[in-house]
Amino acid sequence: MADLPEPMAQALAAYERHLVSERDLTPxxxxxxxxxxWSALxxxxxxxxxxxxxxxxRTLRSWLAKQQTTGRARTTLARRSTAVRVFTAWAARTGLIATDPGARLASPKAHRTLPGALDRDEARRLLEExxxxxxxxxxVGLRDAAVLELLYATGMRVGELVGADVDDVDRERRLVRVLGKGRKERVVPFGRPAEQALDRWLASGRPRLVADGSGPALFLGARGGRLDQRAVRTLVHRRLEDVPGAPDLGPHGLRHTAATHLLEGGADLRTVQELLGHASLATTQIYTHVSGDRLRAAYRMAHPRA
Incomplete structure (x- = not known):
């Protein structure tokens, strides 16, 4: 990134300290x-x-307009305008500026794309393979099977999965403690197939990969370090190649799949929101589109003129 004028650079450095020490955000x-x-400055x-x-x-609007002309997606513009509004609000609170220009900056509405998901047969085939x-x-095979089972069973994010430690898993009650976005902790249940895959990995797989630097990591790479997110993404893409007709999804696709199947199975939105660790119920509602068949079936059963 190019150098900013010294006053702007100092303000950005102070803002970084605020994000790290006061808001305790992840790196x-x-x-x-x-x-x-920095882009706006x-x-x-x-x-x-x-x-x-x-x-x-006016400057902030021209900044957004410039990005729009270079083809930035609406989701990117919405995210960036939010980030700048948070920054200008902080700058006004701390006396760096007299008024908050970001308060008048509107966010472009992001188009909501429908998340891809596997159907039940495709998910079953993936885990069987x-x-x-x-x-x-x-x-490595035992680890991969446990990784896929746990991703599908819990709907956790790939970063949450690779950040999990052995002690985060309560095997007796089939629960896993997850540290999510904003360092928010939640506890998520998993089923017997995931339990069995984890038992095999922890009993016969992990001990053979443990190295001096392994620490408490639940999942290890081939050299004994904590499993990398890229390795999990590669794993999911490769295993989906073994499932005829399955869409090419990454780990987040398994999260979408878990949410979809929970809703189709009768789980309510609030429960799914808690399991996935969504801060807003509106985020969870994007999954409801995939349950049209369930909605129609319920309508036929319940409505006297269906």
Whole structure:
């Protein structure tokens, strides 16, 4: 990233300290916020502004307009405008600027795309194929089967999965403690197939991959370190190649699949929201589109003129 004028750079550094020490955000989230804010400040500097006091809503709108002309997606624009509004609100609170220009900055409405998901037969085939591949007892095969079972059973994010430790799993009660976005903790149940896959991995797979640097990580890579997110994404894509007709989904696709099957099985939105760790019920509602067949079936059964 190009250098900002010194007053802007100092403000951005102070904002970084605020995000880390006061809001206790994850390093990934901090980087995302800073990148979006830096983009707006860099645009303001290119227009001749030297510090935050010259930042106004007109400058912020021209920044968004410039990104739109370069083909940025609506979701990206919405995220960036939110990040800048949070920044300008902080700057106004701390006295760096007299008024908050971000308060007048509207966010482009993001188009909601329908999440891809496997049907029940495709999910079953995926997990059966994974189980067959670990029949030889190889530690990597046992790990992969446990990873896929747990992703589908819990709907957890891939970052949550690779961040889990052995002690986070309560095998007796079939529960896993998950540290989600914003460091929010939740407890998610899993079923017997996932329990059996985890038992095989922990008893026969993990001990053969443990190395000096393994620590308490639940899932390990081939060299004994904590399993990497990229390795999980590669695993899911490759195993889905074994399922005829299945869409090419990543780990997030298994999260969509878990949510979809929970709703189709009769779970209510609030329960699914809690299981997935969504801050807003509106996020969970995007999955309701896939339950049209269930809705029609309920209508036929319940309505006297169906």
């Amino acid at each position: 990934h989230t901090v980087r995302a916020y800073l990148s979006d804010v 860099e645009h303001a500097a290119a227009l001749g502004h030297e510090d935050l006091t010259a930042l106004d809503v 994974a189980a067959e591949r670990c029949a030889d007892g190889s530690p």
